[in-house]
Amino acid sequence: MKNFYIETFGCQMNAHDSEKVIGTLIGEGYNQVKTPEEAELVFYNTCSIRDKAEQKVFHRLDQFKREGKGKKFIVLGCVAQQEGERVFEKAPHVSMVCGSASYNQLPQMLVQLEAGNKRITGLSLDTEDTFETPLTRRENPHRAYLTIIEGCDKSCAYCVVPFTRGPERSRTSASVLAESLELSRAGYTEIQLLGQNVNSYRDPSPSGWDFATLLDRVGCVPGIRRVRFTTSHPRDFVKPIIDAIDENPNLCNHVHLPVQSGSTRILNAMQRLYTRDEYMRRIEWMKNARRPIAITSDIIVGFPGETEADFEETLGLLREVAFDAIFGFKYSRRPNTPALALAGQIPEEEKTRRLTIVQELQREIQTRRNAAYLDTVEECLVEGFNIATGQWIGRTSQHKTLNFLRVASDNIADDDILGRYVDVRVTRAGANSLVGECVN
Ligand code: 5AD
Numbered sequence: 001m002k003n004f005y006i007e008t009f010g011c012q013m014n015a016h017d018s019e020k021v022i023g024t025l026i027g028e029g030y031n032q033v034k035t036p037e038e039a040e041l042v043f044y045n046t047c048s049i050r051d052k053a054e055q056k057v058f059h060r061l062d063q064f065k066r067e068g069k070g071k072k073f074i075v076l077g078c079v080a081q082q083e084g085e086r087v088f089e090k091a092p093h094v095s096m097v098c099g100s101a102s103y104n105q106l107p108q109m110l111v112q113l114e115a116g117n118k119r120i121t122g123l124s125l126d127t128e129d130t131f132e133t134p135l136t137r138r139e140n141p142h143r144a145y146l147t148i149i150e151g152c153d154k155s156c157a158y159c160v161v162p163f164t165r166g167p168e169r170s171r172t173s174a175s176v177l178a179e180s181l182e183l184s185r186a187g188y189t190e191i192q193l194l195g196q197n198v199n200s201y202r203d204p205s206p207s208g209w210d211f212a213t214l215l216d217r218v219g220c221v222p223g224i225r226r227v228r229f230t231t232s233h234p235r236d237f238v239k240p241i242i243d244a245i246d247e248n249p250n251l252c253n254h255v256h257l258p259v260q261s262g263s264t265r266i267l268n269a270m271q272r273l274y275t276r277d278e279y280m281r282r283i284e285w286m287k288n289a290r291r292p293i294a295i296t297s298d299i300i301v302g303f304p305g306e307t308e309a310d311f312e313e314t315l316g317l318l319r320e321v322a323f324d325a326i327f328g329f330k331y332s333r334r335p336n337t338p339a340l341a342l343a344g345q346i347p348e349e350e351k352t353r354r355l356t357i358v359q360e361l362q363r364e365i366q367t368r369r370n371a372a373y374l375d376t377v378e379e380c381l382v383e384g385f386n387i388a389t390g391q392w393i394g395r396t397s398q399h400k401t402l403n404f405l406r407v408a409s410d411n412i413a414d415d416d417i418l419g420r421y422v423d424v425r426v427t428r429a430g431a432n433s434l435v436g437e438c439v440n
Pocket residue numbers: 049050158159160258260298299300329330331332333334
């Protein structure tokens with residue numbers, strides 16, 4: 001039996017793709033090991049969203065330029081798709097590259113690899129399929145990722161995803177619901193629906209369900225207590241999604257809705273297909289919902305042509321919305337994307353300055369928002385134990401980390417508490433997490 005090692009970079013879609021690839025490899029008779037040193041096959045599942053992410057895989061490969069004898073190296077994912085055969089030029093010890101739209105071909109490609117072939121490629125984006133396999137090996141025993149749609153039909157001016165993951169393909173609602181039921185039977189209580197653009201989901205079968213309908217139905221699967229979804233695009237974020245959250249308590253109180261910029265002029269240059277006002281209308285829907293929906297977002301600073309005034313508008317939007325959390329990024333120039341050729345590229349130091357300001361402001365906002373949870377009781381899924389602090393790690397419906405201490409009277413054995421839902425009273429609040437005491 002041959003040993004393989006796999007390392008994953010990037011988003012949850014990539015993490016879940018790796019779970020499917022691992023299942024496929026084990027199904028083909030391979031054995032997973034924890035270090036590249038022990039492996040005959042070394043897989044990197046890569047991300048190319050920003051330049052830094054892309055560089056990581058080449059650093060990893062460089063480490064094995066000399067000592068890699070007897071091993072085969074395989075590059076999967078977004079860098080494979082984006083760079084294609086150029087990977088073989090940059091790292092001649094790589095034997096195979098395969099993008100996510102070609103993972104269905106992996107078993108045949110492995111046969112070629114074992115036959116000693118070099119420079120094997122799986123780069124076609126011309127697929128109607130999503131990559132699904134009953135062999136998927138999920139890493140987390142409580143929360144399961146579940147792909148509902150692959151690819152992206154938008155064309156944001158900065159983004160590689162349409163090139164690396166191909167056109168949108170939705171799974172049938174019947175297969176999504178069947179897998180949800182299986183996951184529940186296997187003991188999972190939380191499902192995270194995945195897609196580059198989950199809310200443009202459209203059931204390809206005659207029922208033609210939209211995303212809000214599918215979301216509600218997954219939330220009705222017996223045994224499933226929490227359903228999350230990521231990522232949503234504001235353009236396709238319609239009111240029925242919020243109505244579904246309002247009506248179905250199994251749908252988590254959390255929406256990740258990347259805004260990218262607070263300036264309509266920059267949103268337009270980014271080809272985001274919405275204005276600041278249109279984005280704010282969606283925020284208003286959520287703030288007016290019956291349930292307290294936590295809202296998180298992504299921000300890009302230093303997009304070409306972003307003036308000080310545009311940047312101020314982003315800061316203004318952050319103050320106005322008061323997000324529960326954000327991921328802030330410096331604009332990174334990406335191959336093939338329309339923004340690559342735009343005039344008015346912003347110097348690196350200026351992007352760093354703007355990002356620091358964004359992060360400082362957001363820290364103040366989060367400190368204030370989290371303080372509002374003091375003394376409230378939140379239901380947490382117990383996800384782990386932190387040996388250093390002696391605290392259990394819980395996750396609230398709003399996707400906040402709530403670390404807590406057990407009380408002697410809760411009568412649950414330590415081994416049993418992982419994966420359970422417990423009520424925790426918040427006793428301390430920081431910018432990035434809450435601390436509390438279990439009350440049941
Ligand atoms: N530069 C910087 N950030 C980017 N993102 C996507 N492409 C780029 C880029 N070229 C960010 C967006 C997106 C998140 C996943 O990554 O904010 O929402």
